[in-house]
Amino acid sequence: MTQRIAQVAIDIPLARLFDYRTADAGPGDIGRRVIVPFGRGRAEGLQVGILVALVEMNACDAGAPETTLKPLHSIDRDLAPLPANLIELAHFAADYYQFPLGATLLGFLPPALRQLQFRVPPPLAYRLTEAGRRHSATLKSNARAQQALAVQLNGGAQTREALAPFHTLLSRWLKEGWVEACHPRAETAPSLTPPLTDEQATTLEALRQAPGFGVHLVHGITGSGKTEVYLQRSADLMAAGQQVLILVPEIHLTPQFTERILNRFPDRRIVLLHSLLADGERLAAWLACQRGEADIVLGTRLALFAPLTRLGLIVVAEEHDTSYKQGEGLRYSARDLAIWRARQANAQILLGSATPALETWHNGQRGRYQQHTLSARAIRGAALPEIRLVDTRTDRPRQGLTRTLTEAIEAGLKRGEQSLVFINRRGYAPALVCNACQHIVDCPRCTAHQVLHRGPQGDRLLCHYCGHEQAVPPICPDCGSHDLRAGGQGTQRVEEALAERFPEARILRVDRDSTRRKGAFAAMRDAIQRHEVDLIVGTQILAKGHDFPNLTQVGIIGADHALQAPDFRASERLFAQLMQVSGRAGRAEKSGTVWIQTQWPQHPLFVALRRHDYAGFAQHTLRERRESGLPPFMHLALLRAEATRMASAIAFLEAAKACLPSPDSVTLFDPVPALITRIAHHERAQLLVQSTRREALQAYLKHWMPLLKALPARGVRWSLDVDPSEF
Ligand code: ADP
Ligand code: ZN
Ligand code: ZN
Numbered sequence: 001m002t003q004r005i006a007q008v009a010i011d012i013p014l015a016r017l018f019d020y021r022t023a024d025a026g027p028g029d030i031g032r033r034v035i036v037p038f039g040r041g042r043a044e045g046l047q048v049g050i051l052v053a054l055v056e057m058n059a060c061d062a063g064a065p066e067t068t069l070k071p072l073h074s075i076d077r078d079l080a081p082l083p084a085n086l087i088e089l090a091h092f093a094a095d096y097y098q099f100p101l102g103a104t105l106l107g108f109l110p111p112a113l114r115q116l117q118f119r120v121p122p123p124l125a126y127r128l129t130e131a132g133r134r135h136s137a138t139l140k141s142n143a144r145a146q147q148a149l150a151v152q153l154n155g156g157a158q159t160r161e162a163l164a165p166f167h168t169l170l171s172r173w174l175k176e177g178w179v180e181a182c183h184p185r186a187e188t189a190p191s192l193t194p195p196l197t198d199e200q201a202t203t204l205e206a207l208r209q210a211p212g213f214g215v216h217l218v219h220g221i222t223g224s225g226k227t228e229v230y231l232q233r234s235a236d237l238m239a240a241g242q243q244v245l246i247l248v249p250e251i252h253l254t255p256q257f258t259e260r261i262l263n264r265f266p267d268r269r270i271v272l273l274h275s276l277l278a279d280g281e282r283l284a285a286w287l288a289c290q291r292g293e294a295d296i297v298l299g300t301r302l303a304l305f306a307p308l309t310r311l312g313l314i315v316v317a318e319e320h321d322t323s324y325k326q327g328e329g330l331r332y333s334a335r336d337l338a339i340w341r342a343r344q345a346n347a348q349i350l351l352g353s354a355t356p357a358l359e360t361w362h363n364g365q366r367g368r369y370q371q372h373t374l375s376a377r378a379i380r381g382a383a384l385p386e387i388r389l390v391d392t393r394t395d396r397p398r399q400g401l402t403r404t405l406t407e408a409i410e411a412g413l414k415r416g417e418q419s420l421v422f423i424n425r426r427g428y429a430p431a432l433v434c435n436a437c438q439h440i441v442d443c444p445r446c447t448a449h450q451v452l453h454r455g456p457q458g459d460r461l462l463c464h465y466c467g468h469e470q471a472v473p474p475i476c477p478d479c480g481s482h483d484l485r486a487g488g489q490g491t492q493r494v495e496e497a498l499a500e501r502f503p504e505a506r507i508l509r510v511d512r513d514s515t516r517r518k519g520a521f522a523a524m525r526d527a528i529q530r531h532e533v534d535l536i537v538g539t540q541i542l543a544k545g546h547d548f549p550n551l552t553q554v555g556i557i558g559a560d561h562a563l564q565a566p567d568f569r570a571s572e573r574l575f576a577q578l579m580q581v582s583g584r585a586g587r588a589e590k591s592g593t594v595w596i597q598t599q600w601p602q603h604p605l606f607v608a609l610r611r612h613d614y615a616g617f618a619q620h621t622l623r624e625r626r627e628s629g630l631p632p633f634m635h636l637a638l639l640r641a642e643a644t645r646m647a648s649a650i651a652f653l654e655a656a657k658a659c660l661p662s663p664d665s666v667t668l669f670d671p672v673p674a675l676i677t678r679i680a681h682h683e684r685a686q687l688l689v690q691s692t693r694r695e696a697l698q699a700y701l702k703h704w705m706p707l708l709k710a711l712p713a714r715g716v717r718w719s720l721d722v723d724p725s726e727f
Pocket of ligand 3: 443444445446448463464465466467468679680
């Protein structure tokens with residue numbers, strides 16, 4: 001006699017599937033959400049899982065299943081099963097990032113589906129089906145209510161509120177298949193497609209000539225019309241009945257991008273998928289994908305896991321952006337997994353950026369990715385901003401601002417144009433310093449300086465790593481002196497300096513603190529666009545794709561700090577960021593100027609930036625990376641450990657290093673304390689593993705992980721990060 005066994009993925013930290021007895025599960029149930037009993041004795045409870053496979057087992061085999069295995073509790077047949085391609089993707093991701101399959105797969109689901117119970121939110125709108133149209137035509141004149149409903153629905157999709165008076169009738173019509181749920185949308189005409197520039201046309205033509213899987217790097221300066229290429233290529237594939245997935249780094253920071261897509265395709269079903277959605281909205285969006293209703297899915301990295309079965313195109317906008325890398329749990333790179341998914345679906349994938357990640361650029365240079373270049377701004381007459389370096393050794397900044405920059409801002413004000421002062425540090429000052437002994441006040445919980453913030457309740461010290469907040473001490477904690485001062489500049493201090501210097505100007509500060517309230521960022525963006533402010537002090541929040549037609553000048557403060565950062569990607573990030581901020585100046589018919597304050601005006605990064613020469617910068621930096629054995633010439637994994645005592649963290653890593661000798665092709669370094677040694681009382685250490693061959697590294701990790709899990713790790717929290725974005 002054979003017994004059917006269901007293999008179920010569950011969200012627990014074990015890398016295997018769990019077996020359950022089942023009598024009624026069939027092949028059509030693979031991919032379905034199931035509820036299973038889990039745990040022993042009093043700890044037993046129910047868990048959500050995904051049925052991943054069914055196997056037949058002989059009952060006479062050792063460990064006869066019916067005596068040892070529990071039965072499945074239930075199979076959720078109200079939901080369609082997950083498509084096989086997602087389960088495959090989960091297998092790959094779990095394997096590659098060394099993360100449990102169950103946690104990986106369940107992590108693909110919207111949070112609501114990870115709960116035992118969930119409620120499907122009612123559709124937001126309804127429309128007539130073909131059958132409904134036929135039915136309406138046959139209605140007798142005395143069927144008043146039905147007539148009224150038909151008339152209303154004939155006017156197009158209707159929202160649930162609008163149909164509220166027809167509540168009971170609507171349920172009947174739904175049951176009969178005369179109406180169906182749909183997406184509410186404004187009935188607007190699609191925005192016009194502009195005639196393409198030569199470079200856009202060439203790129204689009206090349207993409208059309210290369211159907212099916214292929215990675216395409218769309219390297220185009222800010223404003224060169226990359227988005228227009230994405231839109232037109234999307235239109236092609238949707239016309240062919242395929243689905244488009246568009247990934248953006250942070251959706252709330254790029255509302256114009258979203259609007260453009262919505263406006264271009266008003267008659268397409270566009271599903272937004274990101275973590276800022278409420279659970280119900282996110283579930284509804286996900287289910288729309290699952291039912292095959294989405295034409296375009298637009299979202300952040302997690303949208304990569306949308307259930308899609310007709311995928312024809314993936315766009316990764318601003319592909320270099322670090323928010324594509326997930327920092328916890330499954331530490332995946334959405335860009336890298338997107339390429340895998342595109343290959344799996346035989347879809348085309350576009351990686352777009354003005355400053356591609358060096359990995360991507362390197363692959364473009366050696367022909368693994370097809371490269372397309374947009375070198376001029378799409379709008380006729382729009383020039384690139386002029387970039388000027390202000391030498392802070394001769395023009396010494398006062399309160400962060402050099403004379404050159406101050407005068408430029410003043411001239412801009414006189415012309416009635418806006419200026420942006422970019423400084424990537426929020427708060428008033430990055431340090432509180434004692435003038436007597438030079439002591440800097442640190443966070444008691446972290447190895448980091450406390451940041452001085454100015455608020456309605458006066459000055460406070462805040463730790464940007466652990467959130468610890470405290471009052472400003474009246475005296476130096478080290479020597480007792482009363483002579484404490486703010487050291488360095490933050491956005492608040494620059495705002496203050498500008499207000500003193502330009503009392504008549506309207507000044508707006510845009511950083512994480514000032515935009516915390518929901519909707520605040522959008523309001524500020526609108527205020528800038530409507531020219532209700534003259535001067536803007538902002539962090540990178542403002543750097544991403546916004547059009548500010550009156551903004552002609554950008555001043556950059558504090559770039560030197562970023563240049564000195566110990567992280568090996570620091571200069572790559574700085575270059576990308578400065579290009580992006582510079583792109584804010586002079587987008588329309590007014591040309592712009594960017595002023596960069598630095599004490600190293602000869603630095604190759606700034607020299608390349610002045611020439612808008614990404615290729616030159618990349619070549620130079622790639623040479624450095626090759627010489628120092630760093631990505632993309634080296635593949636890395638980082639084992640991190642933290643404990644209340646550094647010795648325990650290091651001891652764990654020592655044991656980890658010793659538990660599996662590495663082959664010649666793989667190098668394990670000695671454990672070392674992390675860059676920020678302590679966060680919230682946890683001492684942090686790390687161990688770097690590297691290889692010039694990805695396969696060699698992967699093979700090693702695969703053997704290593706089970707051994708790591710078997711190591712005694714009392715009081716030590718650890719995790720493995722494959723392709724870490726920093727170390
Ligand atoms: P990118 O995505 O490369 O930053 P966009 O696609 O946003 O560039 O284009 C920048 C600006 O140029 C936008 O205002 C866009 O509407 C406009 N634009 C794009 N392509 C064209 C074109 N072919 N003709 C005229 N304007 C264009
Ligand atoms: Zn002191
Ligand atoms: Zn802290």
